[in-house]
Amino acid sequence: MIDPLEFLERAVRTPSHDDVGPMRDLLCETLREAGVEPTVDDADNVVATHEASGDAADGPHVVLNTHLDTVSPHVPAERDGDLLHGRGACDAKGPLAAMVAVFSSIEPDRGRITLAVTPDEETRSIGAAALVPSLDLDPDRGDAVIVGEPTGLNVCNAAKGRFEGRVTITGERAHAAEPHTGRNAIAMAAPVIDALATFDDRAEGLDTYPDLGAPTLTPTLVTGGEATNQVPADCEIVLDRRSVLPETAVGFETALNEYLGERVPSPDAVSFALTDRETPFLEAFETPDDARVVSVLQEASGGAVRPFTAATEASYFAREAPTVVFGPGDLADEDGPVAHADREYVRLSAVERATTILGDALAEFLRETDV
Secondary structure, eight states: OOOHHHHHHHHSSSSOSSHHHHHHHHHHHHHHHOOOOOOOOOOEEEEEEEEEEEEGGGSEEEEEEEEEEOOOOOOOOOOTEEEEETTTTTIIIIIHHHHHHHHHOOSSSSEEEEEESOOOTTTHHHHHHHHHHOOOOGGGGEEEEEEEOOOOTTTEEOOOEEEEEEEEEEOOOOEETSSSSSSSSHHHHHHHHHHHTGGGGGGSSSSOOGGGGOOOEEEEEEOOSSSSEEEOOEEEEEEEEEEEEEOHHHHHHHHHHHHHHHHHOOOOGEEEEEEEOOOOOOOOOETTTTSSHHHHHHHHHHHOOOEEOOOOSHHHHHTSSSSEOOOOOEEETTTTTTSSTOOEEEEEEHHHHHHHHHHHHHHHHHHHOOO
16 A cells, blocks of 8 residues: 555645646556556546456446645645645645545455556646546446545535636727726726626526525626726726536626626627537536435435535536545634645545545445446
8 A cells, every 4th residue: 555645745746736747656656666557648547447357347437536736836745743735735735645544455356446646637628528428437336526626525416616707898999188088998897887786686586505505706807908098998807606506607608798788877888698618617516415425425424415616627427426525734823824825734634534534445445246
């Protein structure tokens, strides 16, 4: 079995914010030293599979997924007792270390276990978009996916989605000495922003998923104007949408355009469009509490079953099979942000505990014959 703490310390010392190549090399080298030969596909996903022999291989397929990349800048590893600080310590090298250790130690008597690690979860998710169709996931066979993220060892069976787009406001240029002769696009943004604050009031009575909480719509960037002495003809407002079921990206785009058309003084000058992406947006998902992957992992962990508060690539996997998010570490603690922060850390004891939990859960999940 790969030592999860030894691998974790090496991983956190390995920068992976600009280039995941060194981190991918470390993962592949570690697996090979444990007698596992991984493959790297055209989208730079690292994939390895353990399969039962003979007819027993027809059992459930369990995928362990997490990601190699971290956000900028790199923060070097520093150990303080049970804490390992450093960029990526909890998001998501701690979960990765537990998954790598468990995967290296299990030879299933039934079904398959796949370790599938993506390269760009924090940005474009090109790896996951290419990976998911290749996994041949079948919920009727009892397949399931565990996505490694910092959940405090709780079992997260739901998450909000994340969409991004721009409201474009078109005015008319004029000399700032004669502002009434033009249309000030920045001034026109004020009623737009006011309207955005009440967008979700229209959702009253629609089907919602209470466990996910309310959706949010947040203006995050405003840009406009070209010169300090000119009435601006253009203004853009970037929006961050955290969605809940059953809202889709396309449905959100349509609904927001219709809403703004009814609420702003100059609807002909205002439009919203989703940001162009190479991959689908991360949409909200929910796996039922009684799904086997939820109950087996919860029994092994003793943790709560709850939603995850951030959008992840679990969104892609959940379209194909029951999916949960699980791992050591926390996005934030009582002192403030942890993941993506300069004080990012993971408890080494939690990584060891996660390794045990995953091992017990996988053994139980694949031991069952009634799916």
